[in-house]
Amino acid sequence: MGMLEFHADDVLGLSPEIVQCAYFAGLDRVPWLTRGEFDGGILRIWRDGEQSGTLIIPVKVSEHARLALPTGTLAERYSPYDLAVELTRGRVGHLRNQMEEWQLLGLDVPSPVVEQVNQATALLAQAITKRSREHSASKLAWDGLHLALEASSELCQRYIAQAISVRRVLSRGKIPFWLGITVSDVLPDSSATQRLMEFANAAVAAFPWKAGATGPRQFSFDWPDRWLLWCRETGMYRGLGPLLDLRPQGVPTWIDLEQPWSLIQQSAFSFVEATVRRYRGRVDFWEVAGPLNVATPFPLPEDKLAAFVAGAIQMARDLDPGAVIALSVRQPWLEDLRMRECQYPAPFVVDALIRARVGLDALVLEVDLGYVPGGSYLRDVFEWHRQLEYWGQMGLPIYVRFSAPSQTSPDPLATGRTRPVHCEWTPEEHARWARSYFLMALAKPFVRGFLWSNWADFQPHEFPHSGLLDVTRRFKPVAEVLTELKRCYLL
Known part of the structure; x- marks a missing residue:
């Protein structure tokens, strides 16, 4: 394990809490195990390895916001670096x-x-x-x-x-692009639907294995049936998934994780097969598995998990060859790897799936901006551009699933342990960040859609204050921004 030291002035606004968000990444942008310490104006960074790399750390660039910024490439040396100079x-x-x-x-x-x-x-x-x-x-x-x-x-x-x-010139007018919402369990009422239709042209229904499989080879499709009928009435593009939610909360409670892996895999594939068979030809977009880059409950090596995902993708492709088959990745900057070892980071898994030609058509990048832990640090639009290009090198179309907080107060309906950081969030800031991230995504020809992660704060949701509607069922200012963007640019 190597160590680097930095002189850090007070103007950078560092603290022990902020230093715990810092990480060191290699030339491939994949973070290494990183530990930081800040004492007496000296920042010390220990990282797993001794190769040159880049330090990424949230820095206070204004009175109200803190951006995660990368340094130049750094090598170990005896004398401390000046952090401001390197940033x-x-x-x-x-x-x-x-x-x-x-x-x-x-x-x-x-x-x-x-x-x-x-x-x-x-x-x-x-x-x-x-x-x-x-x-x-x-x-x-x-x-x-x-x-x-x-x-x-x-x-x-x-x-x-x-x-x-x-x-726009290449598309002869307005751009064919998904601008939509993610819905889970509860559909918008008639009033909200009318407002959503002013800017949304797509809806992805969350339908994980846990929600659809009530027992071994016993499935309930009431929720996607209701969602599909709603999509027909509104004329929206239709996406379904993730079918295999790789997080602990996505696994059915009746699954015994200590039983042989072959039985767990068989149960999961049975659900995928039943769901795709039922809705093939009626769904435009299958999010088969995801998100990658999270800790899973399955007691198996990472290469076996990648093979499991590959099998599910191949099955969906064979059953519905006309639909888009996608895989989701959370935290596209991979920040979580600063705290845990990972032999196969998400970019390596995606690259392997592409090379294996299992039928993967697209990626969903989950950008939960301004949240820790489990979300992405706040980054300006320039860093957003660089990361889109990083994932665009994979050669697959990309869909962005976006969320950001509209306030920093406690959210009693938030189900996760994340919290907003790095900015004094307001509904106006919420809308401003959404607009800038949307426009940069729209500027990339390989980005095909922008999906809002949580449509309503008045129902349980993972990320605090991230909805398009607040707890009083009123649309936030971001809805007007999205309406304007659709009117200006989209079909």
Whole structure:
């Protein structure tokens, strides 16, 4: 296990709690087991391995928000690094490379943005060489980081506008794109349905093994039957799943996890087969299994679990060759791996499934923004772009399942142990982050849909205050934002 040290000024707003969110990742962006300690202005990071890599840590960039930012590539050395300098080096390096790449692709970058990037680079150079006698290296780097963040935002907005305009031209008008909701157990009433239809054109029904299998080879399809009828009445695209929820709460209570694995697998595959046979030809999109990147209750090695998922995907593909077959991944930045060993991280499993040609057509990236534990740290739209490109390299279409908190107070109907962090969340901030993430997703030709994770706060839900409707059954401001986006861009 290796160790790196950093000088960290008070302006970065570190605390022992925040340091526990930091992690070290390799060149493949997969986190290593990481442990952090902050004492007397010195940050110490221990990580499993000695290779060069990148530190990602939430940093207070404004009075109301904290962003998870990566440093440049770091190697072990005897003297401490300056954390502000390394964070600035990371953003400036990524920003300059991205700006050059987009310019080569034809993006017209405004001269003020170019000037901001040059100024940020100059401040970084001064901080590294400590040429200025009036300011410390950290102060110079901090000023450079703020300039780089501003330039990143402006550059992304420019890219989004141009990329969406190209996508609209190629589609001869408005873009064919899913903008929808995820429903579970309870359907919207008539009033909510009418409002949802103003922006939603798709609905995915959560239907895990636990909900559908009442016993061995005994199945109940009352919920998806009601959902399918509702979809026909509203004219929405239809998605169903995950059928195999890989979390502990997705496994039927009657399953004995100590029985032979072959019997557990047989019960799971029986449910998949019965469900796909019943609804094939009537469902556009099957989310067969997921989410990856979570701790599962199954007592078997990771390679056996991957084979289990592959078998379910192959079965669904054979039974319904006309539908999209998808797999979901939670925490696409893989933050949870900082706390546990994992031989086969989600990107490796997805790559193996693609190479095995089992019939996987698409990925669902679950982005639960601003939640810990179990969610994703708050990241700006530039980092969102970089992560979309990371997963886009897999060569599969991507659907984004999104949630974010609209307030930070306790939520009595939240079933998970997550909590909102890193921002003073309000309904307006909730809508602003949703808009920026949606537009960057829409700018990517390989992204085919944007699905809201929880549609209503007045029924049990995993992530606090994440719904489109609040506990009083009123739509939040984000609904108006989504309505405007559909009117402007979508079919």
